[in-house]
Amino acid sequence: MTDEQLMQSFGEGDYEAFEVLYQKHKGGVYRYLLRQTASKSVAEDLFQDVWSQVIAGAANYKVTAKFTTWLYTIARNKLIDGVKHNKVVEKVLDTDCDTRENEDKLADDAKERHRPDIAYEQERQMVAIKHCVGRLPSTQLECFLLREEAGLALADIAEMVGSGLEAAKSRLRYAYKNLRECLENKLGSQRVRQPAASCGR
Structure with a gap:
């Protein structure tokens, strides 16, 4: 099954489909957030927010783009909100x-x-x-x-x-x-x- 089909199945109540998606994409999403924020605690909070929104939006999910595009759009928006609210400096490493x-x-x-x-x-x-x-x-x-x-x-x-x-x-x-x-x-x-x-x- 494609990612899009898995997400649709999850929206219909198939929690195993969500587990497949989560295991497949959790590493990439976390690294994306961590490297943008350079803060493990901030990245972990944003990571939870991203997947919470994925779960919340499952029932209304429509295939208008690739699942990865949809997923990383959520991650990017959470990142922008996190930077605004927490005044996180966008950097990747220490001095x-x-x-x-x-x-x-x-x-x-x-x-x-x-x-x-x-x-x-x-x-x-x-x-x-x-x-x-x-x-x-x-x-x-x-x-x-x-x-x-x-x-x-x-x-x-x-x-x-x-x-x-x-x-x-x-x-x-x-x-x-x-x-x-x-x-x-x-x-x-x-x-x-x-x-x-x-x-x-």
């Missing part, structure tokens, strides 16, 4: 100083636990990715997360953020460009691969 401290801690842990070099390198890359994603301008960050976390098409992203298709494509292209440059600076060009996703899709 550069905190990032350096994290890198130092990883190095110390690797030495203390005698972990293989590859394990340390993987964690170092994760720290670098978090750092670089956090440096993206908010408009690029939103398009990037909707693409990578939600898997939305460019047309759906453009509609959600209220921009033209070319503007959304440009934001996404610059997001990948900025990420690559930042990662090359943090990790070295030999360790940075071309982004897997295409900006033109």
Whole structure:
């Protein structure tokens, strides 16, 4: 069954259909909220609000768009409301100083636990990715997360953020460009691969 069919089944009382949808999309929704707010507690509150609205709207759900577009529109609106009401600063990571401290801690842990070099390198890359994603301008960050976390098409992203298709494509292209440059600076060009996703899709 498609996501849309599952949601319709849930609206008719099939709670197993909701469980399938929840298990499939909970990770992406939570990461989207967490990376936009940089606050675990705020993200968790918004996460609950999103799924509460999904449940509340099940009986009246109509297939006017992809389920993921509908779901992330709810998430985006909750995020905007949360920022307004809680004065949350839209950022993804801590300061550069905190990032350096994290890198130092990883190095110390690797030495203390005698972990293989590859394990340390993987964690170092994760720290670098978090750092670089956090440096993206908010408009690029939103398009990037909707693409990578939600898997939305460019047309759906453009509609959600209220921009033209070319503007959304440009934001996404610059997001990948900025990420690559930042990662090359943090990790070295030999360790940075071309982004897997295409900006033109």
